[in-house]
Amino acid sequence: MPHQVRQESHTPGTRTTARTRRAAVLGSPIAHSLSPALHRAAYGELGLDSWTYDSFEVDESGIAGFLADLDGTWAGLSLTMPLKRAVIPLLDEISETAASVEAVNTVVFGDDGRRLGENTDIPGMIAALRERGVERVESAAVLGAGATASSALAALARVCAGEVTAYVRSEARAREMRGWGERLGVPVRTADWSDAAEALRAPLVIATTPAGTTDALATAVPDGPGTLFDVLYDPWPTSLAASWQERGGAVVSGLDLLIHQAALQVEQMTGHGPAPLATMRAAGEAALRARGA
Known part of the structure; x- marks a missing residue:
């Protein structure tokens, strides 16, 4: 099914709550997802008693069949890896933001059944x-x-006035990041991961690596650092985030990101808002505590 890139719209559509509406998060693996806790908390706060939100284990080979089986009660889907790019050919339209990084993490179903791809990351x-x-x-x-990291560059296109330095482990990754920079209009310089301690002196550092990858950098955090945005949230804090806070720096966590992107999904799928950030944060923190108990 061909898709079109549509102009951005930030006004949620109007939806009825008189009948059951369904939404869910899809991915593989999916058991770890906090999305059900966040979305259900938002529905409760917004009075959307007829809305449900579930999770389904779906991989790239299963996404087309899953979409084909959905009926008119479905309002939207949240997507995690490995589906963010695999879903694109199955959509009718994608937003400019999603097209800019070739990644869709949100599908909103129109009243006419059209599948609209968004990126709230x-x-x-x-x-x-x-x-x-x-x-x-x-x-x-x-x-x-x-x-x-490509999503981080897209965000930095609107936040960073100057150069972004990407610290990577291979020349192939370096070429990829420079290519994303050119596409997104961000001046990107690449450096080898062995020099990653230099990154910690930047006014804003975004860590996009898997758990444990940045632990060795914790001892290199300078006094009075800028802002660290570490996209991880479990376990939390990471060694780098803990060291950053000890030295007086501001820290943005992966839970902060998860809450804000989920809030946008709630508004787009339901047509109701603003999403209750405080309630969603409390639900996410409670879910993480229960997971660690």
């Missing part, structure tokens, strides 16, 4: 930074490459 990053007082920086560093 990028505006979610921007909102999480603004919540911590970061509106504009002169330069930034990104630790890592890949899908999350």
Whole structure:
């Protein structure tokens, strides 16, 4: 099914709550997802008693069949890996933001059945930074490459006035990040991961790497650092985040990102808002505590 790139719209559509409406998060693996806790908490606060939100284990080979089986009660889907790019050919339209990084994390079903692809990760990053007082920086560093790093560059296109340095482990990754920079209009310089300690002096550092990858950098955090945005949330804090806070720096967590991107999904899927951030945060923190108990 061909898709079109549509102009951005930030006004949620009007939806009825008189009948059961369904939404869910899809991915593989999916058992770890906090999305059900966040979305259900939002529905409760907004009085959307007829709305349900579930999770389904779906991989790339199963996404087409899952979409084909949905009926008119479905309002939207949240997507995690490995579906963010695999879903694109199955959609009717995707937003400019989603097209810019070739990644869809949200599908909204129109009343006419059309499948609209959105990306709330990028505006979610921007909102999480603004919540911590970061509106504009002169330069930034990104630790890592890949899908999350490309979303970070897209967010930095609106936040960073100058150059972004990406610290990566291979020349192939370096080329990839420079290519994303060119596509997104962000001046990107690449550096080898062995020099990643230099990144910690940037006014904004975005860590996009898997758990444990940045632990060795914890002892290199300078006094009075800028802002660290670590996209991890479990376990939390990471060694780098803990060291950053001890030295007086501001920290934005992966839970902050998850809450803000989920809030945007709630508004887009339901047509109701603003989403209750405090309630969603409390639900996410409670779910993480229960997981660690």
